[in-house]
Amino acid sequence: MEISWDELNRQIAACEKCGLCRQIRHKVPGQGNPHASLMLIGEGPGRDEDESGLAFVGRAGQLLTRMLAAIRLSREEVYICNVVKCRPPDNRTPMPEEAEACLPYLRMQFALVRPKVILLLGATAGRYVLGDDFRVTRDRGRFVQKGGIWFMPTYHPAALLRDESKKREAWADLKQVMAKLDELKG
Numbered sequence: 001m002e003i004s005w006d007e008l009n010r011q012i013a014a015c016e017k018c019g020l021c022r023q024i025r026h027k028v029p030g031q032g033n034p035h036a037s038l039m040l041i042g043e044g045p046g047r048d049e050d051e052s053g054l055a056f057v058g059r060a061g062q063l064l065t066r067m068l069a070a071i072r073l074s075r076e077e078v079y080i081c082n083v084v085k086c087r088p089p090d091n092r093t094p095m096p097e098e099a100e101a102c103l104p105y106l107r108m109q110f111a112l113v114r115p116k117v118i119l120l121l122g123a124t125a126g127r128y129v130l131g132d133d134f135r136v137t138r139d140r141g142r143f144v145q146k147g148g149i150w151f152m153p154t155y156h157p158a159a160l161l162r163d164e165s166k167k168r169e170a171w172a173d174l175k176q177v178m179a180k181l182d183e184l185k186g
Contacts (some may be wrong), residue, residue: 005034008108010087017101020086022093023122026053030081030109034092037181038073039115040064041106042156043124044084054106055080060157069156071178079113081106083128099128106142117179118149122156141173143180150184152177 004010012029019129028045031054040056048058049084056064056075064074070118085100094102110118120126126134129151130144134151144151154173155166 024086025050027076027085030055032079036079037116040077040080040119042082042121043127044082044089050087063157073175118151120153125151
C-alpha cells in the first residue's frame, strides 16, 4: 500500500524515534514539487530551517536557490529534503541512530516523488544513500545509477560557503545534472 503525502507528513510530525525532536521548534519534512524529476537531499535542518519549518532557507539554501537558477530550475520545480527532519544541536552531523530513525521517511518521500535524478548534497546524504564507504571529495561529480535512478553526489552548499574553491567542481556537477535531465526528457 502506498502512503499519501498527508499521512507521511503526519508521521513525521508525530515522530519521536530519536532525541532530536525534543529540542527543536519545527520539524522540516521537505518541500517542492511532489512529482519532480529532480530531488535534492541534504544532511539536516539548520537554525533558519528549524525556525521556519522549511528546508534550505538559510545562507546555504539561498546559495542552493542560485545554483538551481543557474541550471534553469526554480525551487518550486524540484523536491528538496534532508536525511534527518529535525535539527541536530549546534548543526552537528546527525548520529547514525538519528539518521537511521529518519531513513524510512526519506524512502517514503523518494517513493512518492519518483524522481529521475537525485542530487546528493554533501557527505551525510551520500553516505546514507550510496553507502558507508562514500566520500564526497572522492566520489562527487560521478553519476551512480541504482534502480533506474541517477544519483549525482556533490558538495553541500554550506561547504561551498566555507571553501569557495569548491564552487567550480560543484558547477561542473550541476551542469551534468542539467544535461542528464535534458537527456531523460527526450
